[in-house]
Amino acid sequence: xxxxxxxxxxxxxIRRHLDAYLSNELLVETTSDVLRHxxxxxxxxxxxxxxxxxxxxxxxxxxxxxxxxELRQSIQRQLRKRQPGFLGGSRRLTWAVALAGxxxxxxxxxxxxxxxxxxxxxxxxxxxxxxxVSDHLQCAIKGHNYPNIANPPEQxxxxxxxQYAGLLQVVQQKLPGFEIxxxxxxSVQGSPRKYVHFIARGRGTILSVILTRxxxxxxxxxxxxxxxxxxxxxxxxxxxxxxxxxxxxxxxYLGFVVxxxxxxxxxxxxxxxxxxxxxALDAGSVSEAxxxxxxxxxxxxxxxxxxxxxxx
Amino acid sequence: MDLFFHxxxxxxxxxxxxxxxxxxxxxxxxLLAQDSTEAEDLVQEVYLEAWKSFHRFQTGTNCxxxxxxxxxxxxxxxxxxxxxxxxxxxxxxxxxxxxxxAETPVPQEIRDxxxxxxxxxxxxxxxxxxxxxxVQEFSYKQIAETMQVPLGTVMSRLSRGRxxxxxxxxxxxxxxxITPAKDPPRAGESA
Numbered sequence: 001x002x003x004x005x006x007x008x009x010x011x012x013x014i015r016r017h018l019d020a021y022l023s024n025e026l027l028v029e030t031t032s033d034v035l036r037h038x039x040x041x042x043x044x045x046x047x048x049x050x051x052x053x054x055x056x057x058x059x060x061x062x063x064x065x066x067x068x069x070e071l072r073q074s075i076q077r078q079l080r081k082r083q084p085g086f087l088g089g090s091r092r093l094t095w096a097v098a099l100a101g102x103x104x105x106x107x108x109x110x111x112x113x114x115x116x117x118x119x120x121x122x123x124x125x126x127x128x129x130x131x132x133v134s135d136h137l138q139c140a141i142k143g144h145n146y147p148n149i150a151n152p153p154e155q156x157x158x159x160x161x162x163q164y165a166g167l168l169q170v171v172q173q174k175l176p177g178f179e180i181x182x183x184x185x186x187s188v189q190g191s192p193r194k195y196v197h198f199i200a201r202g203r204g205t206i207l208s209v210i211l212t213r214x215x216x217x218x219x220x221x222x223x224x225x226x227x228x229x230x231x232x233x234x235x236x237x238x239x240x241x242x243x244x245x246x247x248x249x250x251x252x253y254l255g256f257v258v259x260x261x262x263x264x265x266x267x268x269x270x271x272x273x274x275x276x277x278x279x280a281l282d283a284g285s286v287s288e289a290x291x292x293x294x295x296x297x298x299x300x301x302x303x304x305x306x307x308x309x310x311x312x
Numbered sequence: 313m314d315l316f317f318h319x320x321x322x323x324x325x326x327x328x329x330x331x332x333x334x335x336x337x338x339x340x341x342x343l344l345a346q347d348s349t350e351a352e353d354l355v356q357e358v359y360l361e362a363w364k365s366f367h368r369f370q371t372g373t374n375c376x377x378x379x380x381x382x383x384x385x386x387x388x389x390x391x392x393x394x395x396x397x398x399x400x401x402x403x404x405x406x407x408x409x410x411x412x413x414a415e416t417p418v419p420q421e422i423r424d425x426x427x428x429x430x431x432x433x434x435x436x437x438x439x440x441x442x443x444x445x446x447v448q449e450f451s452y453k454q455i456a457e458t459m460q461v462p463l464g465t466v467m468s469r470l471s472r473g474r475x476x477x478x479x480x481x482x483x484x485x486x487x488x489x490i491t492p493a494k495d496p497p498r499a500g501e502s503a
Contacts, residue, residue: 050418057422067338
């Protein structure tokens with residue numbers, strides 16, 4: 001007969017620690033208590049042995065589970081397939097870059113369209129101003145249709161006729177420092193177009209103020225194309241054939257100021273001239289009948305031709 | 313900034329850090345899952361998930377614990393497929409603890425197939441803690457971090473998980489005619 005003492009209170013306390021003891025999670029002091037008790041308590045020693053046996057069996061079973069080599073290789077193959085590209089494998093980053101790409105394409109498209117529109121607009125501005133530059137070159141510069149000594153104002157008014165005579169005073173007043181040498185109505189050879197032409201001298205050069213019916217030609221709309229707005233008058237400018245030209249438009253007329261002075265100077269002169277000239281032209285004091293009646297072809301140099309207007 | 317400028321991870325680095333833990337992960341997955349196919353799917357998902365978030369893994373930290381944490385999260389997805397998962401709530405009820413206090417005899421001879429069968433009957437929440445503690449030898453603190461539960465929950469689940477395994481093991485062994493080891497006599501009893 002082998003009688004064992006079983007102190008249920010102490011055993012109960014120790015057994016509550018057995019799980020932590022088995023997991024090596026007890027404090028050193030508590031571990032000592034457990035060990036001391038186990039030395040003297042066969043029941044608890046057996047209980048610990050039973051728990052250890054279950055744990056060891058579990059470990060043995062776990063170790064017996066052989067990881068399939070094919071699974072390892074399959075995982076590695078899939079990992080290499082998913083090797084990230086330059087975006088670092090971040091899905092959010094991929095989306096962000098894709099979105100940025102779309103934005104760039106859209107903005108690029110808009111910018112390109114704007115750029116093409118500006119280019120087209122500037123070509124139209126240049127082609128309209130080319131009318132005035134051509135008239136200036138053919139009549140004033142190459143044709144030299146002005147006297148060295150200015151014609152008297154009365155004679156100029158007579159040449160302009162009653163419908164345009166009033167414009168002489170506006171031009172004289174708004175061209176300080178310039179002397180009006182000549183004013184007449186001129187026609188373009190081979191073209192029905194006619195124009196009112198003021199030829200002035202000042203600042204060491206010859207300057208033309210030209211007014212002609214627009215006949216469908218017009219400057220493009222948009223701030224991007226104009227050099228400035230003075231009251232209700234928009235000004236346009238271009239450098240063509242060695243000349244700087246500034247232009248404006250009224251209801252029915254195009255107006256040009258052309259010389260070889262600087263662009264800034266031309267815009268400044270045009271900004272003075274354009275508002276009163278536009279007001280006078282819009283007032284209806286000018287009639288086409290009078291223009292036609294008074295028009296006379298300018299003397300033209302060889303190869304003179306009608307300026308081509310690009311309206312698209 | 314981390315979103316856009318994390319360094320590009322290399323699969324070689326990932327493999328060097330993560331693949332040495334493949335056997336441990338597989339073994340744990342195999343004992344958690346119903347069969348080897350489920351276990352393989354689980355391990356594969358763990359590695360692919362880990363690779364996706366490898367840029368967030370800090371070199372020098374515990375890669376093994378990180379992988380087991382992912383395993384724990386993937387396990388939740390798999391559990392939906394495992395209809396036999398038992399309810400933890402009932403077993404975490406203190407009233408149920410009384411029935412677990414009495415020590416269940418452990419068979420002298422414990423066969424591997426008995427362990428596998430018994431383990432399969434232990435609810436997965438307990439099984440997972442038992443495997444992490446007894447097989448993978450994670451500390452309570454590491455298990456708590458992996459499963460994102462309080463330390464006390466780890467301790468109680470481990471205690472009950474071990475007892476449940478022992479109960480199931482005794483039941484399986486008994487059904488095969490294996491005699492449990494006898495408990496020592498209590499005070500006042502003769503051996």
